[in-house]
Amino acid sequence: MEYRRLGGTGLELSSVGLGCGNFGGIGSAPELFGRGEDEAEAFAIMDRAVAAGVNFFDTAASYGGGRSETWIGNWGSERGEPTLLSTKVFWSVTGDPADRGLSRDRIPRELDGSLARLRTERVDMYLTHEQDPETPIEETLQALDELVRAGKVGAIGVSNVNGEQLEEALATSERQGVASFGWVQNEYSLLRREAERDVLPLCAREGLGFTPFSPLCGGWLTGKYDRARPFPEGSRMTLRGEPYSDLVNERTFRGLDRFRAAAAERGVEPAELAIAWVLSHPQVTSVIVGPRRPEQLDAAVRAVDLRLSERERDELAELFA
Numbered sequence: 001m002e003y004r005r006l007g008g009t010g011l012e013l014s015s016v017g018l019g020c021g022n023f024g025g026i027g028s029a030p031e032l033f034g035r036g037e038d039e040a041e042a043f044a045i046m047d048r049a050v051a052a053g054v055n056f057f058d059t060a061a062s063y064g065g066g067r068s069e070t071w072i073g074n075w076g077s078e079r080g081e082p083t084l085l086s087t088k089v090f091w092s093v094t095g096d097p098a099d100r101g102l103s104r105d106r107i108p109r110e111l112d113g114s115l116a117r118l119r120t121e122r123v124d125m126y127l128t129h130e131q132d133p134e135t136p137i138e139e140t141l142q143a144l145d146e147l148v149r150a151g152k153v154g155a156i157g158v159s160n161v162n163g164e165q166l167e168e169a170l171a172t173s174e175r176q177g178v179a180s181f182g183w184v185q186n187e188y189s190l191l192r193r194e195a196e197r198d199v200l201p202l203c204a205r206e207g208l209g210f211t212p213f214s215p216l217c218g219g220w221l222t223g224k225y226d227r228a229r230p231f232p233e234g235s236r237m238t239l240r241g242e243p244y245s246d247l248v249n250e251r252t253f254r255g256l257d258r259f260r261a262a263a264a265e266r267g268v269e270p271a272e273l274a275i276a277w278v279l280s281h282p283q284v285t286s287v288i289v290g291p292r293r294p295e296q297l298d299a300a301v302r303a304v305d306l307r308l309s310e311r312e313r314d315e316l317a318e319l320f321a
C-alpha cells in the first residue's frame with residue numbers, strides 16, 4: 001500500500017480507501033435500506049482492508065439507513081484498530097425526503113447522530129454529500145467551521161460538486177476566514193470523466209486532494225456486464241441500475257470488449273486495470289472502492305503497484321471513445 005497526503009489537511013491516506021456504501025444497503029437509497037452486505041460480511045471486509053494497509057473508511061449518515069456507520073462503530077470498538085473515518089451529511093438517515101440539506105441547524109444535529117453511530121467523539125473527515133441549493137454556502141461553511149473549532153471534525157471536504165460551486169465555496173471560506181474544503185470526492189472512472197473538465201484542474205491549482213468514488217463505475221469496468229446476457233442476479237444493475245442506464249448501449253459494450261482484451265494482454269483483471277487507471281492520475285490522492293466481498297479488495301490492492309504512464313492512460317481512455 002502507498003500513503004499520500006490529502007491536500008493541505010495534514011492527513012495521510014492509503015491510496016485505496018474502503019467505501020462502506022454497500023453495508024446494510026446500496027448507498028443512500030431508502031428502498032434498499034437493510035439490503036446489501038450484512039454486518040458479519042461488513043466486518044470481514046473491514047478486517048481484510050486493514051490487513052491490506054487501508055487506513056480510512058468512507059461512509060455517510062444515510063448509507064444503509066445508518067447501518068453502515070453503526071457497523072463501522074461496532075467494528076471499531078470490537079477491534080480497537082485506529083482507522084481514519086470519513087462520513088458525510090446531506091441525506092436523511094431514515095429516508096425521509098423532507099429531512100435533508102446543509103442548514104446551520106441540521107449539520108450539527110446530523111453530526112451528533114453520526115458520532116453516536118460511529119461510537120466516537122470526532123471524525124477525521126466530514127464531507128457535504130450533495131450541494132444544497134436552499135442553503136447559502138456561507139451558512140454551511142460557518143456551521144462546518146464551528147464543528148472544526150469544537151474538535152468534533154478534523155477536516156472538511158465536499159462531494160458531488162462542480163467547478164463553479166467549488167470556486168465559490170473556496171472564495172467564501174477565504175472571505176469569511178472560516179474552514180475551507182481540503183479535498184473533493186467526486187465520481188471518476190474510465191466511463192465517467194466529467195471531473196477532468198474543471199474539478200481536477202481546480203484541485204491541482206488550489207492544492208486540494210481528490211478522492212474519487214466508483215472507480216469501477218459500479219461494477220461496469222469489471223467486465224461483468226455483457227450485451228449477450230441478462231445482468232447477473234443480485235448485481236448493482238439489478239438492484240440500483242438507474243444511475244447507469246445511459247451505459248446500456250453498443251458503444252459501452254464495444255469499449256468493454258476492447259478493455260477486457262487490454263487487461264488480458266497485460267495479464268491483469270479488468271477491475272485491477274480500471275482502478276490503476278484512476279490511481280495513475282497525478283491529482284488522485286486515494287481511490288474509494290466498494291467491494292462486496294473481502295476478496296474483491298485484492299484487485300484494488302494489486303492496482304496500487306500497476307503504474308500507468310500518461311500515454312497508457314490516454315490509450316485506455318481511447319478504447320471507450
Ligand SMILES: NC(=O)c1ccc[n+]([C@@H]2O[C@H](COP(=O)([O-])OP(=O)(O)OC[C@H]3O[C@@H](n4cnc5c(N)ncnc54)[C@H](OP(=O)(O)O)[C@@H]3O)[C@@H](O)[C@H]2O)c1
Pocket residue numbers: 018019020021022027058059129159160185213214215216217218219220222224234235236237271288289290291292295296297298299
Ligand atoms: N459521494 C458520493 O456521492 C458517493 C457515491 C457513490 C459511492 N461513494 C463511495 O464510494 C464507494 C464505492 O462506490 P461504488 O460501490 O460505486 O464503487 P465501484 O468500485 O465502482 O463499484 C462497486 C461494485 O463493483 C463490483 N465489484 C467491486 N469489486 C469487484 C471485483 N474485484 N470484482 C468484480 N466486481 C467487483 C460490485 O458489483 P456488484 O454489486 O454488481 O457485485 C460492487 O458493488 C461507496 O461505498 C461509497 O463509500 C460515494
